[in-house]
Amino acid sequence: MEVPRDMADPGDAHPTTLQETPLTRFLRAVMWGAAIVPLAGFIAVSWWAWRAAADDGRNTLVRTSDVAARHAQRIFDASREIAEKSLRFVGVPDDEVRANEAALRTRLMDTSTGIPGVRSISVWDAQGHHLVGTGFPVGSSSVSIADRNYFQQMKATQDRLVIGDIVLGRASGMPALSIAVRRPSADGGFGGVVVIALQPAVFEEFYRSIALEEAGVSTFTLFKADGTLLTRWPALPTPVARLPEASPVIAAVRRGEHAGVLSFRSSFDGASRTVSYQQVRDLPVYVSSSLRDDAILADWKRLVALLAAITLPVTIGLVSVAWLALRKTQLEQRMAVEIHAxxxxxxxxxxxxxxxxxxxxxxxxxxxxxxxxxxxxxxxxxxxxxxxxxxxxxxxxxxxxxxxxxxxxxxxxxxxxxxxSRRQALKPERVELATWLPAVSELLKATLGSSVALSLDVAPDVSPIRVDVGELELALINLASNARDAMPGGGRLTIEASQEPAGETDGGGAPGRVLIRATDTGTGIEPALLAKVFEPFFTTKPASKGSGLGLSQVQGFCVQAGGSAEVRSEPGQGTSILMWLPARPGAVFDAVPASLAEPASVTGNVLLVDDNDEVVDATAEMLQACGLQVHSVRSADAALDALAQAAEAPDLVFSDVSMPGDMDGIQLAHEIRRRWPALPVVLLTGYATRVHDATAAGFRVLSKPVGAQALLDEFVRATRGG
Missing domain, CATH: 1.10.287 (Helix Hairpins)
Structure with missing residues (x-):
């Protein structure tokens, strides 16, 4: 490719500006489009979602206020019907009512029985004196309601029905909502009233049931057109008799509006609310329901946050790709010389x-x-x-x-x-951690990056260990890589080496262990995931950032070195990986399998489990030649059946690790330990893919091919409790 003459040499300190071409102009437009189009889409979707959330909230409120208004209308209609029914048999004049007060009182009680919410039914004369009722004993003519506002209103007007305020009953002393129906006199004039006293709870319980069905609806209010508060759910901490004069709902009612939806800041709790109000048919009573604005917008905010979490990375990615493409196009001619390389x-x-x-x-x-x-x-x-x-x-x-x-x-x-094939330890060497760890610190720092600090702390009394240096180095690199990914915003990785006394590990009969602890200040691991972190291919990282083999390698290295690994973590508190390694030279597997030395003769009974017929036959003959009685089976299930049916348990079970079927050798060993705790099990394997599972559970493992002397040594050790 020919380099343009107006382009400076790539090595120049001040290259000239590239000429614009149709391709670069197109890429520049793509870059701007990659930023503007997702942003415009985000704004449009957010606005649409906001409108939908607001509409859903308004529709919910309108629906609930309509239901509440219908309920109130049914209550008032039922009260009117009860009053009119009572008028039909109470009759006039007042003297006859008083003369038959006892019988009429019984009929009124029968009329109100079983009707929810009705506290009492009472009949009053034109002067407000008691004639008959369920809430007063016979002969209570001295009781008067002449001072009640609903009585005065009905006496002064021609209203057929008047809804009173919430007052304390004359007889019960309990709050009640009075529904007054006109009682005509013999000449058609005002002859008194029939009063149905309702319990406010009949409304409150209904409002509570609506709130349970309509998630988010927070308040219901029943009030009169003049602002008198009849009932509210939930009840206010400090009871009030009227709605505030500055309430937009009261202003709308006074303008003659029968229904509507308003948004304003509540004078009761100071919260921004959307309120739906509706008149109870032609009565001077209104019902309102409200939602907090933050409740209406809660789902919208979650949607916007999710949309932003998706849109922002996509936008950044698209803009980055377009910018990189533009830069690549601008620099393409400069790189012509390097294309072949x-x-x-x-x-x-x-x-x-x-x-x-x-x-x-x-x-x-x-x-x-x-x-x-x-x-x-x-x-x-x-x-x-x-x-x-x-x-x-x-x-x-x-x-x-x-x-x-x-x-x-x-x-x-x-x-x-x-x-x-990486199924076995390679080159165990003597390692002095006091000098070896500082030597590899630069390698670990390079893995961690500049945002993560590294601290090393090696106790002066740490014993040397014997491990494969390459595997130990790889294990620490894996831990550093995991710590770096767990601290995207930076942090600290601390690697400590200390001596664990023999008395705390194995009763003092061994030289103890060395503990290497790697602790980060990252995000931590969820408790439900701790049991899986050592599983091969298990990872919480994206597919492009982790294979799931890092911690599996760490545990495999520790087990092959004769130790073990453990993870300790809490979400938000960081993670610690603990590696215990033997403090004196030793190896999990010998470099050469058990010798072919001539074994001594022993006596006993052995159960041999292996799916390979020839291996079973050959091993059985070898053990029998040494004086042992051998019973062989080809599967784990057959071994369990043989043990269950045996009159006398064998002295030892030899089992291969890898076997077909639902149960392998390690699972068989666990089942034998559960059902026959005193029966020892020794596992045989040709490779160490799952050896750490067996050794961590406390089982003995021999590497194939196994010589007769090694098998007999294990038999003697097991039968003697070694």
Whole structure:
């Protein structure tokens, strides 16, 4: 590609400005569009959602106030019907009513029985004196309601029905809402009133039931057109008799409006509310319901936050991509000279990636082959031992020795294959943490980045450990990588090494352990996830940021080194990874499998579990040749059945780890421990994929192929409680 003449050399300190081209203008427009279009969409959707939330709130309020108004109308209509029914049998004149007061009182009580909310029914003459009623005893003519506002209003007007205020009853002393119906005299004039006393609770309970069905509705109010408050749910902390004169609802009622929706700040609690009010048909009574504005907008705010969480990264990503494309286009001509070199680098990277994939596939294949090869070696080794036992005269033949040497060479080759496939510890070395940890600090700092500080604290009395240095270094790098991702805003990673006394770990019979603790100040781990963090491929990171093998490698390294790993964490309090390692040299697996030395004879009973028929037969013959009685089965289920049916439990169970079916060797060992706690179990395996599970649970594990002496040593140790 030809470099334009007006473009400075890439090495110039002050390159000239690139000329605009149709492509760069298009990319610049795309960059602006990537910012404006999502922003406009965010604003439009937010506005639409706000309108929808407001409309939903208004519709809810209108619906609930309509329901409340219908309920009030039914209550008032029912009260009117009860009063008119009472008038039909009470009759006039007043003297006859007083003469039949006892009988009429009984009929009134029958009329009100079973009607919810009705506290009493009473009949009063034109002067407001009591004639008959359910709330007063017979002969209560001295009681008067002449001072009640509803009586005075009805006497002064031609109203057929008047709704009074909430007052304390003359007889009951309880709050009551009085519904007064005109009682005509014989000549058609004012002859008194029939009063239905209602319990305010009949309205409050109904409002409470509506609030349970309509989430968010916070208040209901029943009031008269003049502002007199009849009832409110929930009740105010300080009772009031009237609505505030400055209330927009009262102003709307006085303007003659029968229904509406208003938004204003409540004078009762100071909260911004949306209120729906509605007149109870043609009565001078109104019902209102309200919602807090913050309740109406709560779902809208959550939607906007979610939309912003989606839109902002997308917008940033689109703008970044467009900007990068623009920059790349502007610099493309400058990079013309480097295109071929970049192409060669890309080809090399693809080749390296392909090679890495091949090696990974080869490692998996190698592990499987090594496992099967171990089974073959076990068969040869066991049969060779049987031949030596049965034919001592041929034990010293050079052909037998050659077979023995071949088995040993095959075992060493298997160990090398397992090491290559990362299923075995590689090169254990003596490590002095006091000098080794500071030496790798720069590598850890590079992994952590500049935003995370690193602190090292090695106790002066820490004993040396014997581990694979490469695996230890990789474990610390994995911990540093996890800590960095857990502290996106920066923080501190502290790595401490200390000596754990033998008395606290194993009763003082061993030299103790060394504890390496890595503690970060990150976000922490949820308690429900702690049990899964060591599982292979389990990760809480996005797919592009983690494979889920970091902590699995840490635990595998610790187990292979003869120790263990633990995680301690609380959300928001950071995370600590604890690695316990033996304080003196030791290895989980020998470099060469158990020797083919001639074992001593023993006696006892053994249950052998393995799915490979030839391995089972060969191992059984080898153990029988040493004097043991062997019962063999091919699966975990068969082993459990054999143990359940056996008249006498065996002295020891040898089981392979990897077996087909629903239960493998480790699960079988757990089940045997649960059902027969005193029965020892020794596991056999060709590779260490799940060895840490077995060793962490306290089971003994032998590496295949296993020599007769190793099996007998385990038998003696187990039967003697070693």
């Amino acid at each position: 970049e192409t060669r680098k890309r080809a090399q990277a693809e080749k390296a990636a392909l090679q890495s994939q091949k090696l990974e596939a080869l490692a998996q294949l190698t592990g499987g082959v090594a496992h099967d090869f171990n089974n073959l070696l076990a068969i040869v080794n066991s049969n060779l031992h049987v031949v030596k036992k049965l034919r001592p005269d041929v034990a010293e033949m050079k052909q037998i020795g050659a077979i023995s040497r071949a088995v040993g060479s095959g075992a060493r080759l298997t160990r090398q294959l397992l090491s290559f």
